[in-house]
Amino acid sequence: MSIFTRPILEIDLNKLLDNYNYLKTIAPKAVAASVIKDDAYGLGAAEVAAVLHDKGNCKNFFVAYAKEGEKIYPYVKDSNIYVLQGMGEEETLIFNKLKLIPVINSLEQLEFWKKNKIEGVKPAVHIDTGLNRLGLREDEIKQLSKEDISSFSLVMSHLACADVNDHFMNHQQLDEFDRLKKTYFPLLKSSLAASDGIFLEEKFHCDMVRLGAAVYGINTAPYLKSNIKNIIEIKAPIIQIAELKAGDYAGYSATYKASSNRKIAIVSIGYGDGYPRNLSNIGKIFFKMNDHIEHANVIGRVSMDNIICDITNIENLKVGDISYIIDDHYNVDDMGADSQTIGYEILSRFGKNPRFYRKYIK
Amino acid sequence: MSIFTRPILEIDLNKLLDNYNYLKTIAPKAVAASVIKDDAYGLGAAEVAAVLHDKGNCKNFFVAYAKEGEKIYPYVKDSNIYVLQGMGEEETLIFNKLKLIPVINSLEQLEFWKKNKIEGVKPAVHIDTGLNRLGLREDEIKQLSKEDISSFSLVMSHLACADVNDHFMNHQQLDEFDRLKKTYFPLLKSSLAASDGIFLEEKFHCDMVRLGAAVYGINTAPYLKSNIKNIIEIKAPIIQIAELKAGDYAGYSATYKASSNRKIAIVSIGYGDGYPRNLSNIGKIFFKMNDHIEHANVIGRVSMDNIICDITNIENLKVGDISYIIDDHYNVDDMGADSQTIGYEILSRFGKNPRFYRKYIK
Structure with missing residues (x-):
């Protein structure tokens, strides 16, 4: 592990x-x-x-x-x-x-x-x-x-x-x-x-x-299919996996209440890293499995250092596994749309955070 | 000047x-x-x-x-x-x-x-x-x-x-x-x-x-009057003053249309500095006059480096004058409320931007 x-x-x-x-x-x-x-x-x-x-x-x-x-x-x-x-x-x-x-x-x-x-x-x-x-x-x-x-x-x-x-x-x-x-x-x-x-x-x-x-990598001509490539990946590790029982709350201000037993992952990224807080109860993250991609919903409030994600339906995840926050499959424009802004602001917010372990591919 | x-x-x-x-x-x-x-x-x-x-x-x-x-x-x-x-x-x-x-x-x-x-x-x-x-x-x-x-x-x-x-x-x-x-x-x-x-x-x-x-300086107990002090000021200079004629648009995507002749100030702060883009057509900035405070509304979209503000009703402003974005009178909690988030996220976003001319008072 x-x-x-x-x-x-x-x-x-x-x-x-x-x-x-x-x-x-x-x-x-x-x-x-x-x-x-x-x-x-x-x-x-x-x-x-x-x-x-x-x-x-x-x-x-x-x-x-x-x-x-x-x-x-x-x-x-x-x-x-x-x-x-x-x-x-x-x-x-x-x-x-x-x-x-x-x-x-x-x-x-x-x-x-x-x-x-x-x-x-x-x-x-x-x-x-x-x-x-x-x-x-x-x-x-x-x-x-x-x-x-x-x-x-x-x-x-x-x-x-x-x-x-x-x-x-x-x-x-x-x-x-x-x-x-x-x-x-x-x-x-x-x-x-x-x-x-x-x-x-x-x-x-x-x-x-x-x-x-x-x-x-921002799509500045959404009316046509351009060849612009996404150029970043943002990833974050699962640092804990836990269970919610039906009726349990999750996150600040108890904005999420489990309607049934759930399995959750605590993922190490939050608004302190630039993850938009208005994706509380809305955002989604991704896991790359052998032959397909699984997604997990953010539940409860986004906090400064962590998000809580529902992984009930994803098998075989463990602490240390890496989730994808931004990649080719869900890029800054997609996150911009989900958080009611544009890819420019998403990129500008993530990019400046010194807490990322930052790698350049060249 | x-x-x-x-x-x-x-x-x-x-x-x-x-x-x-x-x-x-x-x-x-x-x-x-x-x-x-x-x-x-x-x-x-x-x-x-x-x-x-x-x-x-x-x-x-x-x-x-x-x-x-x-x-x-x-x-x-x-x-x-x-x-x-x-x-x-x-x-x-x-x-x-x-x-x-x-x-x-x-x-x-x-x-x-x-x-x-x-x-x-x-x-x-x-x-x-x-x-x-x-x-x-x-x-x-x-x-x-x-x-x-x-x-x-x-x-x-x-x-x-x-x-x-x-x-x-x-x-x-x-x-x-x-x-x-x-x-x-x-x-x-x-x-x-x-x-x-x-x-x-x-x-x-x-x-x-x-x-x-x-x-x-964040008010963590909004139900009582605490003695917590705002500890930051964010200011930005006017770098241009111009006129809008009735019918003119302002900013990206032409989301603001002047219903009458207006005077505008272009102020040097934008979402690249952490100013929330969702304050487009909503935000307000402040000017400290001799004996009172004037406020000016943000009109049109917040862009990366600038906001456009309606200063029609404020006399004697000129290029180089300093506007207040955050201060005791409109603190991070207030901006958080206006931009549908909390002061924590506002502070975390502004604070990390290297473009500010940063001063510590001690």
Whole structure:
């Protein structure tokens, strides 16, 4: 018998690279930049950047903060590192030292940039085309000088609804982007599509696509069958097996009451590891048997370190056996749907937890 | 004008110590152990352990995994470090090196312990009294030998419903704990109450209370007015201010449509930082004005790095101004309620995010 206690996160960097290479075939004419903000959605920005750079030949990376850029810099020294949230006072030193490229999101950020310019760095300019999040609006774009415009290296925008292929906003935003670009930035390279927009028509691709979520295995085009691969497995050991008698409660606040005698497994993962607490009495885990997969329902509340699962109908399980929490058969998108969110948030939550025994496959 | 981009997490270690000392007055006869698993609910196990040890005179700490014990060991070398999930193969070396104390949760873990005993270490034994999570059941306790029992240093159990003072399970579990202890472990020290159970009657206190959540500012006794203090502030800067015209959409999937002209602020925090995505179109943030507090609603989807907030009715805000996400006026319990979970999960999610500019007040 094996006795383990910690949950395991396996990240398959080969599959990650497969996803990146596959996405490049969808937008073959565009430069394929990688988005590795949020520590590569929790999967480890350094490891991910290194493989995309060394094996994927990626030379353009997007992070949210300079501090994130600092983390990947040693692995991608000859590349452009764009910082999406722009340059703030608390990170100016890092920008300078590593020649990171700020994205200018507002006139205030432009003003700050002009006072703190970095020699040899040409910022990207972010314009809003309908998402109404970050980016200059047209009345602000009109205030840019010729010098401002010629100081930029890239004009970019962001689509709001690109995961729905026939959403009216997609073409509305594309038309607006084309119009603003032609009117104000005719000479700049441009970028509009992220992992979702890339699956729309070719005209969305522009000069550069920004590939994030789909590289990490998230299905960003649910309306078609894409070749995106799940790249992670999350596993957790059974650390105890016990019986419930009919009428027994299980878990905090006694939200589960056994209607008959049950066999339960206590599995070593909980919301402290990123397992969503709103999967209390809803979640399911999996066991890989010789020739088939069995599933067990989470019963009672998810607690910080453990979940309780009903294994009444699964034979031959013992303490030390490994359950699957996320795998090809139940991926982050599936868990996202069950917990009323999206795969992005699921991945971001699991990925950052230091308690996992973390393995990279490469 | 100040231009910042990163969100800020401030952790007040003085207030944390106040909470610990206050809780000690509730259970003055019991040893006050500290629960700092999950990186002290994300707040930094090393910093938290150091202050509780040095200024709170705490000598007993509970973690979930040996790896977590390793992190605090340098700060609490003369203390007992109990490992709640027990000893697994992957962590045996750490147990040995630091003489960590495993909690024995099952007969399988006992068997493993007996093969891998550490000289001078006496494990705790965990018994189940109705939570039906980890812990020996009575039929298993009966299989313990006298030698097994005399090798333990502590018998512990865990309450299921102690945040509700008149829940029938509280006394049922206490009676069961007393019976099992008297029958099988009459000579052992005992521990039953955590941060919630401590607020029940004195007989729940036993020899040791295990203080976690309430030390971190979570209200574990919502039925009474306790003196627990919120210990964190989460703040995030406005990085852009813009206008919406009536009919404009905001955020991914166009879930928000402006019914009139609005002024919006893009604030630099998102689900990548732990802000719950299910607060899309629901959340609120706060601004501290000279003599009052203004609140602004989150509109549209929460994205990974940003939220969009309606600031139409707040005058004089500008880029660089700091919004409050969590503070005394809207704490983790309040956000937990709004996002259909508990303060524990909120804290655990925010705390572990490396993107925060993190400050300790001490």
